[in-house]
Amino acid sequence: MDLGEALDVLGLRPGTSMQEVREAYRARVRAAHPDLVAPGDDRSAATAATARITSAFAVVRRAVLDADDDVVPEPPPAPPAAPPGPERREGPRPWEVDRVEADADGDTIAIAAPPTEAYTLLLEAGARLGGIGYVDRQLGILEIIVRFEGGPSCSVLITLQGRAFGTDAFCTMESIEAAPTPPLRPVVEALVEELRRR
Numbered sequence: 470m471d472l473g474e475a476l477d478v479l480g481l482r483p484g485t486s487m488q489e490v491r492e493a494y495r496a497r498v499r500a501a502h503p504d505l506v507a508p509g510d511d512r513s514a515a516t517a518a519t520a521r522i523t524s525a526f527a528v529v530r531r532a533v534l535d536a537d538d539d540v541v542p543e544p545p546p547a548p549p550a551a552p553p554g555p556e557r558r559e560g561p562r563p564w565e566v567d568r569v570e571a572d573a574d575g576d577t578i579a580i581a582a583p584p585t586e587a588y589t590l591l592l593e594a595g596a597r598l599g600g601i602g603y604v605d606r607q608l609g610i611l612e613i614i615v616r617f618e619g620g621p622s623c624s625v626l627i628t629l630q631g632r633a634f635g636t637d638a639f640c641t642m643e644s645i646e647a648a649p650t651p652p653l654r655p656v657v658e659a660l661v662e663e664l665r666r667r
C-alpha cells in the first residue's frame with residue numbers, strides 16, 4: 470500500500486499531525502475491530518478491515534518518520550502508466566501447488582510460495598483461526614490472537630523468511646492473560662490445516 474492509499478484508508482490528508490493520525494487510526498480500529506462486530510455479522514470481513522487499517526497506519530507512520538517531521542508529507546507523484554503490452558495468458562503458478570508442512574520442532578511452517586503470497590495465505594488462515602492483532606507486510610510480521618478452550622488468550626507472533634523454494638514462517642506464542650502459555654504445536658498444526666483448506 471502506498472502513502473496515498475494509506476491516507477484514503479484512514480480518511481486523512483497530507484499535513485495532518487501525527488497525533489491526529491493516531492486518533493484517526495484508533496477510531497477506525499474501534500469501529501472495525503472483529504471483537505466488536507454484532508452477532509451474525511461477518512467477523513472475517515472485520516478482521517480484514519482491521520488489518521488494512523493497521524497496515525495503513527504503519528505506512529503513514531513510516532512516511533512521517535522518513536520525513537523527520539511530525540506531519541504527514543505529500544505522497545510522491547504516481548509513476549507514469551506503462552504503455553499497454555501484449556495480452557498474456559497466465560498458467561498455474563508454482564506456488565499454487567498445495568504443499569504446506571510443519572517441521573519436526575513444531576514452531577516453523579514451510580510454505581511453497583514466495584513471501585508475499587505466503588504472507589497473504591497466513592493472514593487469511595490466521596483470520597479464520599483467531600483475531601488479527603498486528604500486521605507488517607514490509608517486515609513480514611503477523612500477530613494472531615487465539616483463545617484456547619478452557620485456557621488463556623495467547624499472542625502468536627509469526628515472522629516470515631524467504632527461502633530458495635518457498636517461505637518459512639517462524640511461530641512463537643505467549644499468554645496475554647495471567648495464565649501459563651500452552652504448547653505451541655497445536656496452534657501450528659491448526660494453522661497448517663487452515664492453509665491446506667484454502
